[in-house]
Amino acid sequence: MKNDREKRALERAAVRIMIEIYNRNHDNKLRLLYQQEKPDAVLEDAYRRKIGMEITHLFYDAEEAKRLLGRSIDNIQRLAVIEQLIDVLNLRIQIKESKIQTYSNAYPNSLIIRNLSSSFGMSQILQAKDSLRPPLGKFTNIWFLSRDGSNDWLMKDLNRIWD
Template sequence: MAQDNQEKRALERTAVTIFIRLYNQNHDNKLRLLYQRERPDAVLQDARQRMIGMEITHLFYDSEEAKMLLGRSHANIHSLEVVEMLIKELNKRIRTKEAKIDQYESSYPIALLIRNASSAFGMSDILRAKELICKPQGKFTHIWFVSRDGSEEWLMKDLNGL
């Protein structure tokens, strides 16, 4: 159990590091990671000393892909993948996180960060099927989606703006 928690924290730290780098490249009000915790997963601070909570989740096509990518499966072939299934999983992640945010006690705004860990689909695939993404309910200040798109470069999009 402690190993799983360490792995989860490492995945979250990697995701928030990617996010901060992309955010700071595109915004004057720079962010930095203050600390990691539970509910929300990370607390950031902007250049004006304001704190921002960050709930973090990883998007996998399905549990088998997650196991394969995390080295927990010996399978090397995966079922036929379609972007609609990944977006269905994305919508489920958003709804699950929106349902949990009401339980958080926080004196600062909270954003959601979704890191696309699926190797099958990239940012352009998601954006091409954006009409399938459920409209967020406004519980998070932003729903940041970070994904690769056929290269090692990470891209970022606020799903609230779709």
């Protein structure tokens, strides 16, 4: 099924970006062990400890997702407001937190959110952090991946932005 392959490819790309940034900044290196369901991927650290990774992608709206994935014939750019993207981000986190109890508890689980919206980058999201609903602490980390006006990916742990 094309959608399953595409979903797996998007998840693999997100986890590879996260690992690359993480490994650049930490001595305890991570590597992807395998992809699966619930959570989407399992990583291993340098001490051979497993870490589950649930992965989701952030789009401004369904039309932007279709356009960016090549499924829309509508090329009209609409006026975007940060509040709508923050609402979508809050909803993605809430949905993933509600599903975590169905994941393996043999290892800690983290969440990767890859921002694919072309409307807003990392700095706009962080400037609007007061509108973000604080996570419930169900994920060890909530790794937010986003660009910010360049092709380089940035990463921030949303569990720690209020520290």
